[in-house]
Amino acid sequence: MIDASEPFARPVRPRWIPPEMLHPPKLDPGPPVGTGQPRYALLINPFYPKDPHASFGKHVLTPTLALTSFAATTPASWRVDYWDENLLKGRPPSDPLPQVVGITVHLTFANRAFELADWYRHRGSKVILGGLHVLSCPDECAQHADALALGDGVQLWPRILTDVENGALKSRYAATYENDYREDPTPRRAILPRSSFLTTTSLIATRGCHNRCGFCYLATEGLRMPYRMRDPSQVASEFLEDRQPYAVFIDNNLGSKPDYLRALCDALRPIEKIWSAAVSIDVTDDPSLIRAMALAGCTGVFVGFESLADQNLADARKKTPKTADYARRVQILHDNGIQVNGSFVLGFDHDRKDVFARTADWVEENRLECATFHILTPYPATPLFRQMEGEGRLLHRDWSRYDTAHAVFRPKHMEPEELEQGYGWLYERLFSHTSIWKRRPGDWRAVAPYLAMSYLYKRSNRFWHQLIQRHLVHAAWKPLIELSRIRHLHYRRKLAVCETAAVEQSNVVAAGV
Numbered sequence: 001m002i003d004a005s006e007p008f009a010r011p012v013r014p015r016w017i018p019p020e021m022l023h024p025p026k027l028d029p030g031p032p033v034g035t036g037q038p039r040y041a042l043l044i045n046p047f048y049p050k051d052p053h054a055s056f057g058k059h060v061l062t063p064t065l066a067l068t069s070f071a072a073t074t075p076a077s078w079r080v081d082y083w084d085e086n087l088l089k090g091r092p093p094s095d096p097l098p099q100v101v102g103i104t105v106h107l108t109f110a111n112r113a114f115e116l117a118d119w120y121r122h123r124g125s126k127v128i129l130g131g132l133h134v135l136s137c138p139d140e141c142a143q144h145a146d147a148l149a150l151g152d153g154v155q156l157w158p159r160i161l162t163d164v165e166n167g168a169l170k171s172r173y174a175a176t177y178e179n180d181y182r183e184d185p186t187p188r189r190a191i192l193p194r195s196s197f198l199t200t201t202s203l204i205a206t207r208g209c210h211n212r213c214g215f216c217y218l219a220t221e222g223l224r225m226p227y228r229m230r231d232p233s234q235v236a237s238e239f240l241e242d243r244q245p246y247a248v249f250i251d252n253n254l255g256s257k258p259d260y261l262r263a264l265c266d267a268l269r270p271i272e273k274i275w276s277a278a279v280s281i282d283v284t285d286d287p288s289l290i291r292a293m294a295l296a297g298c299t300g301v302f303v304g305f306e307s308l309a310d311q312n313l314a315d316a317r318k319k320t321p322k323t324a325d326y327a328r329r330v331q332i333l334h335d336n337g338i339q340v341n342g343s344f345v346l347g348f349d350h351d352r353k354d355v356f357a358r359t360a361d362w363v364e365e366n367r368l369e370c371a372t373f374h375i376l377t378p379y380p381a382t383p384l385f386r387q388m389e390g391e392g393r394l395l396h397r398d399w400s401r402y403d404t405a406h407a408v409f410r411p412k413h414m415e416p417e418e419l420e421q422g423y424g425w426l427y428e429r430l431f432s433h434t435s436i437w438k439r440r441p442g443d444w445r446a447v448a449p450y451l452a453m454s455y456l457y458k459r460s461n462r463f464w465h466q467l468i469q470r471h472l473v474h475a476a477w478k479p480l481i482e483l484s485r486i487r488h489l490h491y492r493r494k495l496a497v498c499e500t501a502a503v504e505q506s507n508v509v510a511a512g513v
């Protein structure tokens, strides 16, 4: 029962959701076809239902690198195509039938991945499944695949294709993440539909993280991902090669090694582009690093605050500054013109029903330009999963609802329904006109682009499916992105002048003048 006295108890208005955002296209049974066109591989990112509370636009900001990263290792004699079901183009291609179909599997879309796998296998393709869910639940996935790729696809894919050619495909291939990351080829971005994403430049510079939070997928049993870095110059050249003004770093935590981040900023500064990245808030330990990020083109960070309660963070074993210091640290980012998208996890053991209102107030007081919420979700094979399972608190194992928008465990201080309703209420409040306006940037020149971006991102869910189907995503964002880049270059010049003046001042002081 939801406590009616809570602010989040007010029923959320039912909204119209475009059916394309909730259901994948139906696959007709069709007859078995044969063995597929030799040396033709199709790579699929399966459909997942979109959470109506959050932005639909976020799914077409930038593509996953899961498929393009290993597509780059496809032998030259093979044709390779990319198919993202979330781009709403209908049924995936089957004429000609690919000899090999590679599908990436996460737990939330595992069922759709299996449906696709069964469909292609029935027709005669060889199906290879890879990705996070294959690593955490291999036996479940094996029933739907000719072969499983456990771990790093970049090392496995060429081996798999060679074995297919030789009629010697094995049922399991495994690779670790301990190799030298600098030797990985550039992801094959040319196979992506450029008009379908805000930017096709999803970049990755590092693998792993200096933390190992108990709820994070990085703590999955059997996943060893030592911290690895690519050469900063390699990353800058990839950025240039893709010819887009804006890139999104999809690293787990770009700030894990501050010295590396500084070197990366040195390499990115001359190319005069803009980018955003996920970091943990300890990146602000050294404000000069934040200045270096701004001068290198960083316009936004996605910060995993996770919780505003120290006890929750300690339970999760996250090494992080005290939450009382978060506001000052956010200000350091804002002072350098960097927008903050705060990520919060709800439902930790010290969260009571006031967590929703307290989080919303804090986000507004600190004028976070954007916020993303997640219901705590115990991913299989993580320490959190084992804990919840041991305490008998898991409600079910329907992976499709392990999408951080549903309560899949029994929280300590509220009902699962209250957790879900509070989560929905938070998005309602933070995406409201009042809240968007309250959080506008202090610099009046930044207000118009902030409002335009906020409205497109947070209040256009009725239209996103049309932009996606008409290949207009890139075109819709383009003017705003270009405007941001030009504003940022102007802003950087001012920052650089201040920086030079500060250095000259300290030289004068050092010289004892």
Ligand code: B12
Residues within 6 Å of the ligand: 045, 048, 051, 054, 058, 059, 060, 062, 063, 064, 065, 066, 067, 069, 070, 101, 102, 103, 104, 105, 106, 107, 108, 109, 128, 129, 130, 131, 132, 133, 149, 151, 152, 153, 154, 156, 157, 204, 216, 217, 250, 251, 252, 374, 379, 403, 404, 405
């Ligand atoms: C980009 C991204 C997105 C994008 C695109 C997602 C998409 N599927 O199209 C957007 C922003 C839309 C998104 C949304 C969400 N995401 Co997301 N996302 C990421 C992110 C940051 C990068 C993914 C990536 O490119 N990784 C780099 C590639 C190279 O690594 P990889 O995927 O593991 O692939 C390698 C291997 O696994 C293997 N491999 C993978 N697939 C295959 C297939 C074959 C055939 C072979 C041979 C090999 C192979 O080879 C690759 C190279 O080694 C990851 C975090 C991260 N850094 O990985 C989170 C992450 C994948 N997302 C996550 C989540 C929870 C979500 C959301 C549910 C969150 C939310 N509530 O909105 C949504 C919805 C998506 C969904 N239902 O799954 C979780 C998944 C947790 C889990 N255990 O499944 C992650 C791990 C974040 C996290 N820290 O928890 N996401």
Ligand code: SF4
Residues within 6 Å of the ligand: 209, 210, 211, 212, 213, 216, 217, 218, 252, 253, 280, 304, 318
């Ligand atoms: S800091 Fe973020 S990426 Fe690193 S282990 Fe914790 S949750 Fe995962």
